[in-house]
Amino acid sequence: MGVADAPDSVTVAADAARSLAEDIQTGDVTAALLENDLESGYVIAKEAAVVCGRPWFDACFRQLDPDIRIDWLVDEGQSVNAGTVVVRFRGKARALVGAERSALNFLQTLSATATQTHAFAQALAGSRTRVLDTRKTLPGLRLAQKYAVRVGGGLNHRMGLFDAVMLKENHIIAEGSITAAVKKARSLYPDIPVIVEVENLTELQEALATDCTRILIDDFSDEDMFAAVRIADGRKPLEVSGSVSMERLAVIRESGVDFISVGAITKNIRAIDFSMRLGDPA
Secondary structure: OOOOOOOOHHHHHHHHHHHHHHHHOOOOOOHHHOOOOEEEEEEEEOOOEEOOOHHHHHHHHHHHOOOOEEEEOOOOOOEEOOOOEEEEEEEEHHHHHHHHHHHHHHHHHHHHHHHHHHHHHHHHOOOOOEEEOOOOOOOOOHHHHHHHHHHOOOEOOOOOOOOOEEEOHHHHHHHOOHHHHHHHHHHHOOOOOEEEEEOOHHHHHHHHOOOOOEEEEEOOOHHHHHHHHHHHOOOOOEEEEOOOOHHHHHHHHHHOOOEEEOOHHHHOOOOOOEEEEEOOOO
16 A cells, blocks of 8 residues: 555546536535634544545645645555544635535545555455456546555556457457457557456467467356466466455465456445544544
């Protein structure tokens, strides 16, 4: 686990602006009741988590109050316990309450992905197996969630449909064979990864003889997974997908596969509970 490079500031600012526009629209009618004096505030973690999302949190507040002072008390990617004050700030009262929900939405969502990823990464620690994300991300937040995966100690799979060829059953059927599909992919896209999904050991043997980059063994039984590692013998990286759960990680890591891809770390997340309060911590 550690700090990963966040998306560029333009992307982060656009995410924050979209969230604020969705929430505020023609104006924050409740914040308008307040005197716009300077106020202090803080955010407290209500449960254990890996903190992630600081750039988006900051951007939400700064777009409403460019002069706000934000002092983070924890690092991005740091594990915290329930009751930890993670950030303090001082700015205009209307901006603080106006940006609160958008800022916390980013913090709770990205911390959830980082926390989930960290749990998988910890379960695989000491083995050769690394955890990958998938394209099963929340709409509009792919770059943010994939950043959170890196913060939590995982690796990114392809970012989208543009940066890697993924040959699955229907593509292979259309081309007639794995061999033909890989050959065509390499001829059209010689400089990007070509990943082949196989459904049995016979298909694995064929894929190993091609110029693919990585082989995805989909929904293999434990017995076939161990056999696949023996057959591949390091010639191509192997990725396990399907039926990947915490309960199965011990067997998967023992097999010696190179990667697991887990959609749950981005799509099956439960928001981390953070609370923002005005004033100073007790």
